[in-house]
Amino acid sequence: MAEHTFYYDGSLCIACRSCQVACKQWNYLPGEKTEFFAKEGGYQNPSDLSPITWTLMKFHEQETQGEVEWLFRRHHCFHCTQAACIEVCPVEPKAMIRHPEFGTVHVDQNLCIGCGACVEACPYGVPHVNYELEKSRKCTGCYDRVANGMLPACAKTCPTKAIRYGDKGELYALAKQRVKELRQAGWPDANVYGPDQLDGLHSIYVLPVKLETYELPAKVEWEYGRLEPIKRKAQEKYAAVLRERGVGLASVAGGGISGALVASGVVAAGLKKLADRKAARAREEAEEQS
Ligand code: SF4
Ligand code: SF4
Ligand code: SF4
Known part of the structure; x- marks a missing residue:
C-alpha cells in the first residue's frame, strides 16, 4: 500500500467541529470541561490539544477593511517524515x-x-x-x-470534504491544484503547508491566506x-x-x-x-x- 496523508482545505472548512467529536467517539475520549472564550478573544474550545483531545479546531481572527474575519485550522498530529x-x-x-x-506516527500504548x-x-x-x-x-x-479499509473517523465525518485522507502523491497534487484555483478566484496569498516542512508532512493544509495568520512556523528545523x-x-x-x-x-x-x-x-x-x-x-x- 502507498504512503498516506491527511489533507485539510481551510477554504472549505466551516468549523463545525464534527472532526473533534468523531475523534473522541472513535477513540473513547471523554469530553473536556470547557469555558466560553477559553482562549482570549476567540471561540476556540477547548483551548489546546490534551491527553483527551487529539484534534482541535483552531480559530484565528484577522481584520480586513474594518471587518473581522474568522479563519479556521484543524490541528492534530502532522505525522512528520522527520519526526x-x-x-x-x-x-x-x-x-x-x-x-x-501508511507512514503515520502513533504511540504504542504497551511500550x-x-x-x-x-x-x-x-x-x-x-x-x-x-x-x-x-x-x-x-x-x-x-x-x-485504515487497516480495516475505513477512512479515519475525522475524514469520514467531515461534511464539506475539507478533510480528506489517501495517497500522499495524489493529495499533494490536489493541494497544488487547489491553491492555483484559489489564487485565480481572488485569494492571492493562498498557499499549501506541509510538503516543504520536515521532509514532507503526512498532514497537509490548503490555506486561503498567509501562513502567519495561522500561527504556523514556515521553517521547522531539524535541530x-x-x-x-x-x-x-x-x-x-x-x-x-x-x-x-x-x-x-x-x-x-x-x-x-x-x-x-x-x-x-x-x-x-x-x-x-x-x-x-x-x-x-x-x-x-x-x-x-x-
Ligand atoms: S486520524 Fe482523526 S479521528 Fe483518528 S485519531 Fe487522528 S484526529 Fe482522531
Ligand atoms: S513531531 Fe510530528 S509526528 Fe511527532 S507528534 Fe509532533 S507533529 Fe506528530
Ligand atoms: S516513552 Fe516514548 S512515546 Fe512514551 S512519553 Fe516517552 S518519548 Fe513519548
Whole structure:
C-alpha cells in the first residue's frame, strides 16, 4: 500500500467541529470541561490539544477593511517524515512508531513509559502525557480504521470534504491544484503547508491566506542540538523505570523492552479489551458499507 496523508482545505472548512467529536467517539475520549472564550478573544474550545483531545479546531481572527474575519485550522498530529518525537523516544524498540505502510506516527500504548520526551521535542505541541496512565497520548492516524479499509473517523465525518485522507502523491497534487484555483478566484496569498516542512508532512493544509495568520512556523528545523539533551534525559528516565520495575538491562538486551515490560506486568488487560471492542466496531462498519 502507498504512503498516506491527511489533507485539510481551510477554504472549505466551516468549523463545525464534527472532526473533534468523531475523534473522541472513535477513540473513547471523554469530553473536556470547557469555558466560553477559553482562549482570549476567540471561540476556540477547548483551548489546546490534551491527553483527551487529539484534534482541535483552531480559530484565528484577522481584520480586513474594518471587518473581522474568522479563519479556521484543524490541528492534530502532522505525522512528520522527520519526526522529532520518534527520534527522542528512549524505549527500545521505540514506543513512538511510524506505521510501516501508511507512514503515520502513533504511540504504542504497551511500550510507552510516559517520560514526556516526545512532548518536549514535538515542534507543534501535539503529544500530551496522561500522568495517571503514564502514557503519551495523541492522534493515531486512525491506523486501526485504515487497516480495516475505513477512512479515519475525522475524514469520514467531515461534511464539506475539507478533510480528506489517501495517497500522499495524489493529495499533494490536489493541494497544488487547489491553491492555483484559489489564487485565480481572488485569494492571492493562498498557499499549501506541509510538503516543504520536515521532509514532507503526512498532514497537509490548503490555506486561503498567509501562513502567519495561522500561527504556523514556515521553517521547522531539524535541530539536533535541541533534541540531544531531551534524548539523554529520556534515556536516564527509561533506565530508572527499568530499575524500578526490576528489569535488568541484560533481559532488555536479550528480549527487547517489549518482552521486558510484558514480563514486568505493564501491559494492561484493559488494552486488549479496547482492541477487541475496536475490531468488533470495525467489522460492523465494514459490513454496513458493503
Ligand atoms: S486520524 Fe483518528 S485519531 Fe487522528 S484526529 Fe482523526 S479521528 Fe482522531
Ligand atoms: S507533529 Fe509532533 S507528534 Fe506528530 S509526528 Fe510530528 S513531531 Fe511527532
Ligand atoms: S512519553 Fe516517552 S516513552 Fe512514551 S512515546 Fe513519548 S518519548 Fe516514548
